[in-house]
Amino acid sequence: MSILAARGLKKYYRSSGGLFLRGGKLIRAVDGVDIDLERGKTLGLVGESGCGKSTLARLLLRLEEPTEGTLEIEGTDFLSLKGGELRRARRMIQMIFQDPYSSLNPRLTVGSTIAEGIRIHRLARGAEVERKVGELLGKVGLPRAAISRYPHEFSGGQRQRIGIARALAVEPDIIVADEPVSSLDVSVQAQIINLLADLQKDMGLTYLFVAHDLGVVQHVSDRISVMYLGRMVESAPAGEMFSAPLHPYTEGLIASIPTAEPGRRIRAAIKGDVPSPVDIPAGCAFRTRCPKAFGRCGEETPGLAEVSPGRQVACWLHEG
């Protein structure tokens, strides 16, 4: 049973046409995405920058309003909520950001940053707030003394722990983590990934883990979805996706990962750059970079279809 279910989510922007041009072009950042988060599990979301991963993540939190589509969280129609109802429901889903340097208010103490959500959602009052903050700091592996200190006094990894404590403060069910470790050093990455895994086990959290690093995603995810230019192109259990990717894009991403094997020469498996979302190629959007593209790929857009239990792919090679 999924805790979050989105159907046909779309987010279109209109580019400002520049100083002298009227009306801009339509940017299809997210273009008809279904997504399900299973309770207590982790869904990894991968794709190159500009593929709409972060926009999709922001839609799920209603930090952006979708152009079209439905979104249910815990059976509630999340998109129809307004005012106080929305504020209360927002407690259920929280976000951890990529850059621990810019996502914390430098003028607030760590204690105030974490306490803010507790106060807004009236989860505790008076001395109880401080006790809760202290407890959260312990949970994320920071000393209690951190409560009265400021973000600049902490390293990148420690700041990410503060960000995690802030997200946990309102007792959410779902955490959307947008590139939570990509700005951290390898040794610290492992610490944060292990911390997120421990918290999931202890608190039964559901994660959407957005990242461009497939090695990390493979490690943390139960299931992985791959996005390309606003659409899902493949979705599969993590292990299966890595051992037998179906979509040529997934295959290319996996082949591009440098591995710690000396002497194995890297090969650029995907040529060129992601096309601009203003000018998405007709048919299959990936065909301009796909080594296996054929006639049909330019004519019709393949939809995401189930090819075996639990495995979905949007590619004409896997039809029927």
Place this chain on the structure above:
Amino acid sequence: MAEELLKVDSLKTVFRTEDGTARAVDGVSFTVGRGETVGLVGESGCGKSVTALSIMRLITDPPGRIESGSVIFEGRDLLSISEKEMRKVRGNDISIVFQEPLSSLNPVFTCGEQIREAIALHQKLGRGESKKKAIEMLRLVRIPDPEKRYGSYPHQMSGGMRQRVMIAMALSCQPKLLIADEPSTALDVSVQAQIIELLAELRDSMDMAILLITHDLAVVAQMADRVVVMYAGAVVEESPVRDLFASPAHPYTKGLIDSLPKLGQYLDRLPMIPGTVPDPIDLPPGCRFSDRCPRRFEKCAAEPPLFDLAGGRRARCWLREREGL
């Protein structure tokens, strides 16, 4: 081993801050042979970029200062030549490519013009000649439609294309040594693979040495012949790339290798190095890694020297004195 091209010896670079003096590079020595690729690896703050900037004499003084040591390039100490001579070395003999191409390119000139200017300046060529050469360079780094792309501004290009422009500019005078400081870090994995592949091919065809500075051990594994690992301003290990991965000689190197997530291998928990890198203003006494080291023992209270080991390897760890390799 290849003939020595660059020899960094006992290099010390400090930064004076309000809180005290940061010993960013604290007695670093290593060599790069002709045509050789040496990976300089470590976490942020370990001094790898400051080492690169010191080699190029690009440390802003104040607050920074190269306190002592030498940087011998083709028999000349770059730290003692005049600024005028150093300008000739930069670009002609040694070039550098930085992590963030957008902030390294001038936004008001076209990419082609910036490459042309570098060529005109260093090779004393006229406008037409240098433009022709610049277009050739764009083609060399596989920018599609180079004649047209010559007139593109940096903001009109993707991150990967901009990094290609930077590489074209750096290589336009056929340097003997390219310093690449996190050249693929800000890029997507797909584009990162393209850039690494390009660098490796250019290195082979131009017979150029590369000092590859990165935090990413996997990138080093793909490209480097030899690896120098830095921690808290000092070299802690130096090994040929295969030996480094097969049998790391320093517990820090082992920790870094172990904490890489490996494809197709599922672990319940990733092995990790506890704690954080020490503050360069307040370095711990003794071995700088000892407070994070799973194998520390009494002797680690004293600072270990860099032990010479078999196979041209070096490691700054008391275990190597006790156990050898």
